[in-house]
Amino acid sequence: METTFRKRTSKATVKVVPRPETLNKELMLGGIIQGLAVTMRHFFQNVAREKPEVTINYPEERLKYPLRNRGLHRLMHREDDSVRCVACMCCPTACPAHCITIVAEETGNGNEKRPAIFEIDELRCIVCGLCVEACPCDAIRMDTGEHMHVVDRRDDAILGKVDLMKRGISSTAVQGGEPNWQERVKTVPDPRFR
Amino acid sequence: MAETPNPAPAQSTVTLKIDGQSVTVPKGTNVLEAARSLGVSISFFCYHPGLSSPAVCRQCLVEVKGQPKPVPSCYTPCADNMDVLTQSEKALTVRQQMLEFTLVNHPVDCPICDKAGECTLQKLYVEWDSAHARMDYEKVHKPKKVDLGPTIVLDAERCILCTRCIRVCDEVAHDHQLEMSYRGDRETISVAPGKQLDNPYSLNTVDVCPVGALTAKDFRFQMRAWELMTTSSVCAGCATGCNDEIHHARGEIYRLVPRENQDVNKFWMCDDGRMTYHEIRQNRVAGARVQGETVPLDKALSFAADRIVALRGSSGSSGLLGVVANAQATNEDNYLLLKVASALGVDRVYLAGRPARPDCADDILRHADMNPNTAGARAIAQALMPGKAKGVPQLAADLEGGALKALWILGDHVDLDEEAQAALARLEVCIYQTPHQNFLSDKVNVLLPAAAWAEVDGTFTNAKGLVQRIRRAVEPPGEARPHRELIQLLGRKLGIALDYPNVRMLFKEMKQAVPEFAAAEYGRELPVVQLRFAGSRG
Known part of the structure; x- marks a missing residue:
């Protein structure tokens, strides 16, 4: 067999850093009392309704997510x-978790290319949104606001083209930008977008 | 092959200055090549070192002192005392303007273009200005999918009319199948009347295309170029041994493209050779089989070794054993097999391979011998067992005559007729190391899974006698191993000490043993390069 072992060049060892130990830390009693004090303070504050509760009754109550929340x-x-x-495979290229699988095919109509298979492994997805950033034609979005579904098997977490399109709507974005985008962009106050 | 337009006469050189650096080049060299030899980069589309220069793209314009207008460097021969400025403000401005001009009607559909990631136009645009188009009229629209022939599709919109593909057909394949039609912004590439793009070198047009206008139907939409890894190797399709790059991703091979070697294939490769990658992964033998049953590799080897030892005990030292070397296998595999054979005292050696196909041969690249290593296998057999190596007809005769009781076959192609195959099935032991299943794999009693050529390191010797390095690109499937490892394992079971931890050691020993290889060098180990870092190939 063609197996070669690289020689170890550095001798990495564990460096032991001595920490000054106090009696209080050794006993751990002070820490326990401090922790219990915090817990009890919140308990009595909740009972006395001094402040609004910090928890909600999910799923009956739901927080309102910000607009830029990334869901399924x-x-x-x-x-x-x-x-x-x-x-175009820009999203699997950008994806740091390698959770997107695309197999391209020819459409046969005016649009040249389309995905024959488009799969996203939602368990692998790290919800970073880079796929949305990378997409040149507003085809993939993460604005559903839906959480990852509970699945029994790992395979069920792989969403196919049909599942993904079920949540989709018609996009009005114009391929290649609006016709007069160069004129309109001059009116944008933010200099970054000029 | 395309010859350079003006072959330089011997000992006639000119000295010129490029960007202040003095350079001496053979007479007849163009300014672009002289600049490239200095490491000065000049952008170009229509020029190709293996083709003639029509100077149609004007992308390589440079300033020459004393000349009123910028000149195309690909078309201007070097002259004595010439003072060329490639990076002056005038030269850069004019090249940038030419790039903008080229982009006027280009659709810039990089996301759906197969060439993206290895496109010269894309690379130049991104490197140079990445500016927005100043053109606000609608671009000229042309057909997006024109079927030029059985292998190639043209996107006329993306074409920048550099005419490289026309010149490849004319100067490499010597068949005028493409030409320009219409004029001005309607100008387009089309097939010549009554013809289609079907010459045996047609896919070279895809390689030379600096944009994504020509795409191979075989590779179209299969994989993005930037995902591909490249491994330098040699084509195993015929005895020419064209140097190629194996483009693969995640353990699968997607295409073979030619690699420059002026001694063998210059810049080109034939279409049949490119398609050989398909069969690498088809009909593979992934596990060892003994008498039709799948067994662990070690068990199969023990079975074969026991049978051979028993035969040697009963019917003399050679055991009526024959070995079949194969012109499909590497030099190292054949050498090791014959070394084991001579250690065993075997004197029946045969040389197999694919049958020759004179109908496929031409005087450009394609060779009638469909084996990559005929010359190497012959040289090794001659050196190790002088005068003993016989052909396949003799093997068939010996099998039918009952002169053999055991056979050890390397490689997959052994051209035996029905009767010889029946005789093969009657042998006491027949060891067949093969990557692919074929008509022989059911007849033999020991089937060993071997790696195919793209899965091993080693060397091939081409018809000219050049020893060329092949490199491992992908992993073999299942239990399959290179031939040389299988031979080593079986050899050890037969009591022959073989210890070659790597191919290089085996090559060194072979170099001493075979006089034809005395001057050969085992190629460097090259890192696998991701195509996106290799720059554009156009």
Whole structure:
């Protein structure tokens, strides 16, 4: 067999740092009392209703998520309800968790390319949103506000093209930008977008 | 092959200055090549070192002192005392303007373009200015999918009309199959009347295309270029031994593309050779089999060794054993097999391989011999067992005549007829090391899984006698191992000490034993390069 072992060049060892030990720390009694004091303070404050409760009764009560919250993915539609994605593979390239699998195929109509298979392993997804950033045609979004579903088997967490498109709607974004975007962008007050 | 337009006469050089650096080049060299030899980069689209220069793209314009207008460096021969400025403000401005001009009608659909990641236009645009288009008229629209032939699709919109593909057909394949039609911004590449792009070198047009206009149907939409890893190797399709790059990702091979070697294939490769990657992963033998039953590799080896030892005890030292070397296997595999054979005292050696196909041969690259290593296998057999190596007809005759009781076959292609196959099935032991299942794999009683050529390190010797390095690109499936490892394992069971921890050691020993290889060098280990870092190939 062609197995070679690289010689170890550095001798890495564990450095032991001595810490000054006090009696209080050795006994751990002070820490316990301090911790219990915090717990009891919150307990009595809750009982006395001095402050609003810090917990909510999920799932009956739900917090309002901010607009930019990233939930489950969805795939957007064209006007004729076909998939917007052109299988450019920018999202699997950008994905740091390698959770997106795309197999491209020819459409046969005017649009050149589309995904034959588009799968996202939601268990692998780290919800970073880089796929949305990378998408050049507003095909993938994470704005559903939905949480990851409870699954019994790992395979069930892999969402296919049909599942992803079920949540999608028709996107009105214009491919290549609005016709007069160069003029309109001059009116944007933020200099970063000029 | 395309010859350089003006072959330089011997001992005639010119000295010129490029960006202040003095350089001496053979007479007839163009300024672009002279600049490249200095490491000065000049952008270009239509020029290709293996083709003639029509100077149509004007992307390589440089300033020459004393000349009123910038000149195309690919078309301007070097002259004595020439003073060339490639990075002056005028030269840079004019090249940038040419790039903007080229982009006027280019659709810039990089996300769906297969060339993205290895595109010259994309690379130049990103490196140079990345500016927004100043053109606000609608671009000229052309057909997005034109079927040029059985292998290639043209996207006329992306084409920048550099005419490289036309010149590849004319100068490499010697068949005028492509030409320009229409004029001005309607100008487009099309097939010549009554023809289609079907010459045996057609896929070279895809390689030379600096944009994504020409795409191979075989590779179209299969994989993005930036995901691919490249391993330098040699094509195993015929005895020419074209140098190639194996492009693979995540253990699968996606395409083979030519690699420059002026002694063998220059810049080109034939279409049949490119398609050989398909069969690497087809019909593979992934586990050892003894008499049709799948067993662990070690058990199969023990079975074979026991049978051979028993035969040697009963019917003389050679045990009526024959070995079949194969022109499909590497030099190292054949050498090791014949070394074991001579240690065992075997004197029946045969040389197998794919049958020759003279109909596929031409005087450009393709060779009638469909084996990559015929010359090497012959040289090794001649050196280790002089005069003993016979062909496949003799093997068939010996099998049918009952002169053999045991056979050890390397490689997958052994061209035996029905009767010889029936005789093969009657042998006491027949060891068949093969990557692929074929008509022989059911007839033999010991089937060993071997690695295919893209899964091993080693050397091939081409028809010219050049010893060329092949490199491992992907892992073999299942229990499959390189031939040389299987031979070592079986050899050890037969009591022959073989210890070659790597191929290089085996090569060194072989170099001493085989006179033809005395001057050969075992190639360097090259790191696997990701294509996105290798720059554009266009």
